[in-house]
Structure formats: C-alpha cells, structure tokens
Amino acid sequence: MNAVLHLAAVSRIHGEGATEVHALRSVTFRAHPGELVAVMGPSGSGKSTLLTLAGGLDAPTSGSVWIEGTDLASLDNAGRARIRRTSVGYVFQDFNLIPALTAAENVALPRELDGEKARIARRLALTALEEVGIADLADRFPDEMSGGQQQRVAIARAIVGERRLILADEPTGALDTDTGEEILRLLRTRCDAGAAGVMxxxxxxxxxWADRVVFLRDGVVVDETGSDEPEALLADEASR
Amino acid sequence: MSIRQAMLAILEQGPMYGYQLRAEFEQRTGETWPLNIGQVYTTLTRLERDGLVEVVGHGGADETDQADTSSDRQVSYRATEAGRSEVSEWFATPVPRSQPPRDELAIKLAIAVTLPGVDVGTIIQRQRSATMASLQDYTRLKRTGRAATPTEPADLAWSLVLDALVFDAEAEVRWLDHCEARLRRAAADATEVRRQAPAATTAEEAAR
Known part of the structure; x- marks a missing residue:
C-alpha cells in the first residue's frame, strides 16, 4: 500500500557549529491510508519537528518528505502551500481557530483560499461540521464554544475537502478526559474511513488509540509497537 | 481470596451450576482472569464445607453445557444466610493496600539498576513497548467490543474492568518514563561529578 506520508532518512539540524542541535537524525517514517500512528517522546525528542516537516512547514536538512507520492522538495513555495491546503489537515493543542470567524467560516477558509466559491466552500464546511457532530454550532464564534467543541471545529477544518493526511499535535492536551476521548474517537473514525493520521x-x-506507536528519543526512532491482533487472552472477546 | 467472594456474591442472585457461575463471572470480567471449571468446583466445595453455600439438588437451572455430565457436577448451589453476610462484609471492607501485590517489573528494575553491566535503558524501552501494545489491545476492546456501547450491567462491568486495565498499563508507562528520566539525570550528574572530581561535594550540592 502506498504511504500517504513518507519521511525518508530525514534529518533536521537547527543552528550551526557549537550550538547546532540535531532535532531529528535520519528518521524514516510512513503513515498509510486507514492508519493512525502515534508519536511519543519526551520534550526535545524531536516529535514536534517530525510533525512540522511532515506538514511541509519546515524543510529537512537532509532526506526527503513525500506526501501522496510528491517530494515536497520538488515544489516551490506556492506548490507546498497548495499541498498544505488540499492534502494536509492540522489539529493543534490550542485549536488555532480565528476568533473573528464563525465555526463554518473557520472550516470553509482553507477551501476558499484554494479558490473554491464561497457557497461551495460553506457547503463543504457544513458537511465537515456534521461529520464531527456539531452542525448546529455552525454560526457560533469560537469564544461561544467549549474547548471540546472548538477542537471539533478544528478537526472539521482539518478534514474539509477530503484531505487524506491529518497531523495532530497534542490534540487532547487542553481537554478533560471524556472530551479528549471523543476527539480521539473522531480522529480514529476519520482514519478508519481511509485517511492517514499522525498524532x-x-x-x-x-x-x-493508534494502530502503531512510534517512540522517539533524541531525534531517533528507538522502538515502535505493531498493529498486531489482541493477545490470545482477549481474543475471544474481540471476535464476539 | 476475591474469586471466592465474587462467586459467593454472584450466587446471591439465585441457585447456579458451576458452569453457569463461571459464565456469569466471565460475563462481567471478560477473560481477564479466566477460571477453570475445576477451580470453580473446588471453591464451591470449600464454600459448602464452610457453610456459606448449600446444595439445592438437581435440575432447576438450564444447564446447556454438555461437556461434563457426571451427576455431582449437575448440582446447583445457593448462598446460605452466613454466605450472604460474608458477601455484605466483603463489600463493606476496603481492599487492603498495606501489602502491595508483588510487582515483578518494579523488582526487576530495582535489581537491574544496582548491577553493573545491565542495560537498564533497554529493559525500560522493551517493557514500555510491550505495555503500550497491551494498552492498545485494551483500548481496541474498549472501542469495538461489547464494552464500547454497554447496554447491560454485565457489559458495563466488563467495560469498567477494561478501564482498570487501561489505567494500570498507563500508570506503568508513566512510571517507566519517570524511571528513564531519573536514570538519565543520575547518569548526567555522575558524569559531572567525575569531571569535577576535586570539587565532588560541591557538584553533589549543585545537583540537589
């Protein structure tokens, strides 16, 4: 199966000489359609760098980043911006909604920036909001919504227009346990429907909640868990 | 032992065969703590000896498991008055934490950090991956199995047991992260101390 996201031997060095920091050291990483991958590691392990490179917001010092078969290095700035709007959806810990826009306008924005007519963009936005269960809040402003509702809007914005790569940076960080689980359920559902997710x-x-968990330490992937079937102990329950 | 009290508590619902009793237990707990049928009957025999259950004779319950047809296993049991008060006592008394259950992982790490030539970092990483994989399994069962949308009390019970397993595994991963961070810090401090050997006491002060 072709990976939606492929990082090939990617390294990222910040700074130079005595102050240089190796944020990532020759990391190879793939996310396939239908797969949710979690990246875990302490702060400074390189996990945020990985996500930034995956979304084309930063470029690697060496190695290459491929999204849906396109090498990001082969694109100019406009090309990368287009990929970010059409193929990649971001979800941030602090939601990053635009306070002056309603939920529907926030979700429609990437489509409008991509040249979609306002009416069509709004219709796509409403579909996405419905998918995350808050169609009724379409005309509310972010400060009129709870944290969980705002994060749902952010997810709707990340998936609007059938984007197939969802990158989430601590998406549940600002939410309580139950609300956090609902957000994970949404990401999970989206990946089960064919998107690739990296969280x-x-x-x-x-x-x-992920199919695979990748552990980063000091910019290196030190281990990962597979997506094997539940152990024999619990297999009966799973098949019931 | 909790299996004994759990069986007794289930028997309060009405008379049951051993096979039914086991099914009722596993309905609530999944196959997390599998009971073999021999263990069930041994426990019933002891409960009977202690006057906590009594035999109510043959028939009455709809036993469908034909695996064992010997007559002594077709007997059903019910809780006696003494059995009922033991159950109330069990529910009224907190489970003691004064005697922590033996924790193989804690023991393993405690020994490992004191031995030269043991790669504690690798032990921690392997354990974390293994525990994480179990956590993924429990989470998968939680979101897809009968625990995902519990409609019956027994399904809710099973979902709560899964939550217990999830929290347990999560605590273990957090503890492993914590061990790793502390060992790294200790190693860094030790290097620092060696570097400033003449001023060792000062470095130790600084590390605090």
Missing amino acids: VTHEARHAA
Missing part, C-alpha cells in the same frame, strides 16, 4: 502525544492512554 503527537505524551499520554500513553491516548496513544493507545
């Missing part, structure tokens, strides 16, 4: 988290309980 950075430091919470094991949240990472456990």
Whole structure:
C-alpha cells in the first residue's frame, strides 16, 4: 500500500557549529491510508519537528518528505502551500481557530483560499461540521464554544475537502478526559474511513488509540509497537 | 481470596451450576482472569464445607453445557444466610493496600539498576513497548467490543474492568518514563561529578 506520508532518512539540524542541535537524525517514517500512528517522546525528542516537516512547514536538512507520492522538495513555495491546503489537515493543542470567524467560516477558509466559491466552500464546511457532530454550532464564534467543541471545529477544518493526511499535535492536551476521548474517537473514525493520521502525544492512554506507536528519543526512532491482533487472552472477546 | 467472594456474591442472585457461575463471572470480567471449571468446583466445595453455600439438588437451572455430565457436577448451589453476610462484609471492607501485590517489573528494575553491566535503558524501552501494545489491545476492546456501547450491567462491568486495565498499563508507562528520566539525570550528574572530581561535594550540592 502506498504511504500517504513518507519521511525518508530525514534529518533536521537547527543552528550551526557549537550550538547546532540535531532535532531529528535520519528518521524514516510512513503513515498509510486507514492508519493512525502515534508519536511519543519526551520534550526535545524531536516529535514536534517530525510533525512540522511532515506538514511541509519546515524543510529537512537532509532526506526527503513525500506526501501522496510528491517530494515536497520538488515544489516551490506556492506548490507546498497548495499541498498544505488540499492534502494536509492540522489539529493543534490550542485549536488555532480565528476568533473573528464563525465555526463554518473557520472550516470553509482553507477551501476558499484554494479558490473554491464561497457557497461551495460553506457547503463543504457544513458537511465537515456534521461529520464531527456539531452542525448546529455552525454560526457560533469560537469564544461561544467549549474547548471540546472548538477542537471539533478544528478537526472539521482539518478534514474539509477530503484531505487524506491529518497531523495532530497534542490534540487532547487542553481537554478533560471524556472530551479528549471523543476527539480521539473522531480522529480514529476519520482514519478508519481511509485517511492517514499522525498524532503527537505524551499520554500513553491516548496513544493507545493508534494502530502503531512510534517512540522517539533524541531525534531517533528507538522502538515502535505493531498493529498486531489482541493477545490470545482477549481474543475471544474481540471476535464476539 | 476475591474469586471466592465474587462467586459467593454472584450466587446471591439465585441457585447456579458451576458452569453457569463461571459464565456469569466471565460475563462481567471478560477473560481477564479466566477460571477453570475445576477451580470453580473446588471453591464451591470449600464454600459448602464452610457453610456459606448449600446444595439445592438437581435440575432447576438450564444447564446447556454438555461437556461434563457426571451427576455431582449437575448440582446447583445457593448462598446460605452466613454466605450472604460474608458477601455484605466483603463489600463493606476496603481492599487492603498495606501489602502491595508483588510487582515483578518494579523488582526487576530495582535489581537491574544496582548491577553493573545491565542495560537498564533497554529493559525500560522493551517493557514500555510491550505495555503500550497491551494498552492498545485494551483500548481496541474498549472501542469495538461489547464494552464500547454497554447496554447491560454485565457489559458495563466488563467495560469498567477494561478501564482498570487501561489505567494500570498507563500508570506503568508513566512510571517507566519517570524511571528513564531519573536514570538519565543520575547518569548526567555522575558524569559531572567525575569531571569535577576535586570539587565532588560541591557538584553533589549543585545537583540537589
């Protein structure tokens, strides 16, 4: 199966000489359609750098980043911006909604920036909001919504227009346990429907929603758990 | 032992065969703590000896498991008055934490950090991956199995047991992260101390 996201031997060095920091050291990483991958590691392990490179917001010092078969280095700035709007959706810990826009306008924005007519962009936005269960809040402003509702809007914005790569940076970080689980359920559902998801988290309980968990230490992938079937102990229950 | 009290508590609902009793137990707990049928009957025999259950004779319950047809296993049991008060006592008394259950992982790490030539970092990483994989399994069961949308009390019970397993595994991963961070810090401090050997006491002060 072709990976939606492929990082090939990617390194990223910040600074030079005595002050240089190796944020990532020759990391190879793939996310396939239908797969949710969690990236875990302490701060400074390189997990945020990985996500930034995956979204084309930063370029690697060496190695290459491929999104849906396109090498990001082969694109100019406009090309990368287009990929970010059409293929990649971001979800941030602090939601990053535009306060002056309603939920529907926030979600429609990337489509409008991509040249979609306002009416069509709004219709796509409403569909996305419905998918995350808050169609009724379409005309509310961010400060009129709870944290969980705002994060749903952010997810709707990340998936609007059938984008197939969702990058989430501590998406549950600012939410209570139950609300956090609802957000994970949404990401999970989206990946089950065919998107590839990459989620950075430091919470094991949240990472456990992923098919694969990748552990980063000092810019290196030190281990990962597979997506094997439940152990024999629990296999009967799973098949019931 | 909790299996004994759990069986007794389930028997309060009405008379049951051993096979039914086991099914009722596993309905609530999944196959997390599998009971073999021999263990069930041994426990019933002891409960009977202690006057906590009594035999109510043959028939009455709809036993469908034909695996064992010997007559002594077709007997059903019910809780006696003494059995009922033991159950109330069990529910009224907190589970003691004064005697922590033996924790193989804590023991393993405690020994490992004191031995030269043991790669504690690798032990921690392997354990974390293994525990994480279990956590993924429990989470998968939680979101897809009968625990995902519990409609019956027994399904809710199973979902709560899964939550217990999830929190347990999560705590273990957090503890492993914590161990790793502390060992790294200790190693860094030790290097620092060696570097400033003449001023060792000062470095130790600084590390505090």
